[in-house]
Amino acid sequence: MAQLCLGLATSHLAHIVNARALGDPRQVATFDAGYRRLANALDDAAPDVSLIISAEHVNKFFIDNMPAFAIGMFDAFAGPIEARTRDFGIPYRKVPSDLSFARYLIERGLDEGVDWAVIESWDVDHGFMVPMFKLDPQARHPMVPMFINCASPPLPSPRRCYAVGRWLADTIAHWEADKRVAIIATGGLSHSVGSLQQGFIDVDFDRRFLADFCAGRGDALAKLSDDEIAATGSATGEIRSWIVLAGAFAGRTAEQVMYEPIQGFDTGCAQALIR
Amino acid sequence: MSERVAEPPPGSPRYAINRAIIDLARNPDARSLNKAEFFAAYPLTDEERQALLGQEWRRLLELGVLPNLVYRLYMLHGLKPESFPAAVKAKV
Numbered sequence: 001m002a003q004l005c006l007g008l009a010t011s012h013l014a015h016i017v018n019a020r021a022l023g024d025p026r027q028v029a030t031f032d033a034g035y036r037r038l039a040n041a042l043d044d045a046a047p048d049v050s051l052i053i054s055a056e057h058v059n060k061f062f063i064d065n066m067p068a069f070a071i072g073m074f075d076a077f078a079g080p081i082e083a084r085t086r087d088f089g090i091p092y093r094k095v096p097s098d099l100s101f102a103r104y105l106i107e108r109g110l111d112e113g114v115d116w117a118v119i120e121s122w123d124v125d126h127g128f129m130v131p132m133f134k135l136d137p138q139a140r141h142p143m144v145p146m147f148i149n150c151a152s153p154p155l156p157s158p159r160r161c162y163a164v165g166r167w168l169a170d171t172i173a174h175w176e177a178d179k180r181v182a183i184i185a186t187g188g189l190s191h192s193v194g195s196l197q198q199g200f201i202d203v204d205f206d207r208r209f210l211a212d213f214c215a216g217r218g219d220a221l222a223k224l225s226d227d228e229i230a231a232t233g234s235a236t237g238e239i240r241s242w243i244v245l246a247g248a249f250a251g252r253t254a255e256q257v258m259y260e261p262i263q264g265f266d267t268g269c270a271q272a273l274i275r
Numbered sequence: 276m277s278e279r280v281a282e283p284p285p286g287s288p289r290y291a292i293n294r295a296i297i298d299l300a301r302n303p304d305a306r307s308l309n310k311a312e313f314f315a316a317y318p319l320t321d322e323e324r325q326a327l328l329g330q331e332w333r334r335l336l337e338l339g340v341l342p343n344l345v346y347r348l349y350m351l352h353g354l355k356p357e358s359f360p361a362a363v364k365a366k367v
Contacts, residue, residue: 003361016319058343062297063290186342194342194349196333201362235342266360 002175004046005182006137007249007274008038009213009242012054012186014082015265017133018089033132034258034271040099041273043136047182049098049142051105051168054127054186055150060119067117068156069164073102077122077145080129088126090133096100098140104175105114105144105168113167119147127140127238128141131186143184150187150237155226161240162222172248185245190233190261190268201261202233206268209239213272214254218246220246242249242272249274280320289339294321296344305351332363 016035020028042050058095059081061067076094083092109116128145135141149155156164189206192198212220221243229237257271286294295317299305302313311328319327326334330352335345349359 194346
């Protein structure tokens with residue numbers, strides 16, 4: 001049977017690869033060091049496949065067809081889409097995936113859990129590719145990308161995201177493949193691109209969120225309201241990926257790897273690790 | 276025999292303005308295009324057109340434009356990202 005072997009969470013903003021000078025050098029160094037720790041944890045755990053969960057920035061999906069959740073079902077994908085047309089600080093490249101794992105999650109979900117949208121070809125954007133580049137520069141780890149709508153309300157609620165995480169853990173535990181699986185959540189914390197709050201880093205909210213996340217109090221995160229999240233510095237709502245991860249590792253404690261409110265990046269940058 | 280219909284189907288109240296911006300953002304020549312000419316092809320209200328062309332960022336949010344698209348339109352005007360927080364708070 002498959003085994004959930006590692007959980008990682010990290011902010012995914014692209015400044016860390018293409019606008020580093022906007023951040024305080026000491027804070028940026030802490031962010032880099034955190035990425036190195038997460039990368040080492042990924043290498044040490046050596047999962048056969050990782051599910052990487054992110055928002056998406058109106059590149060793949062638009063409001064003419066906006067799913068709540070989607071999974072890529074293919075042997076490989078590529079990105080970042082931004083690097084197709086301009087210098088984005090990281091190269092456009094292919095990444096190995098795992099069609100059998102994706103297909104398993106989709107079939108189980110459509111039978112009794114999550115009505116996934118299915119993506120069979122995908123140029124993913126920086127939400128996936130920036131963390132993947134920092135965690136796995138050689139693209140050696142197979143990744144299955146999973147999308148959450150955080151861009152266009154109505155959004156999946158925190159309660160629903162937590163339940164999807166619980167469902168993922170249960171479903172992965174029942175996978176009859178003898179494989180080790182990691183889950184990587186990206187986005188947040190305070191991060192309000194395009195909103196009135198852009199530039200506001202809600203340090204109090206971020207620290208409370210991290211404290212609950214690390215103490216294994218995912219049920220508290222599941223009780224956050226959409227309005228509460230939208231009113232904080234996390235107006236992009238990308239912390240939903242963290243809440244899915246909290247559901248997948250419900251009751252388990254996490255280690256806070258770093259937190260830095262980096263003003264020049266307009267983001268409360270955070271990373272955590274669940275072994 | 277039914278007639279062929281050229282215009283797009285009706286959408287939600289926020290659809291046309293978001294459609295106009297995403298189409299501009301996906302155009303490789305977006306930065307250099309004449310924005311007024313580009314948006315002329317879309318069924319926008321006068322208020323929406325004014326907000327788009329007058330760089331009324333806060334008003335665009337109020338009109339239901341996705342924050343991500345407000346920011347992308349801002350960048351397509353060649354403006355500096357670090358000036359966005361002040362620009363979006365300004366009331367026109």
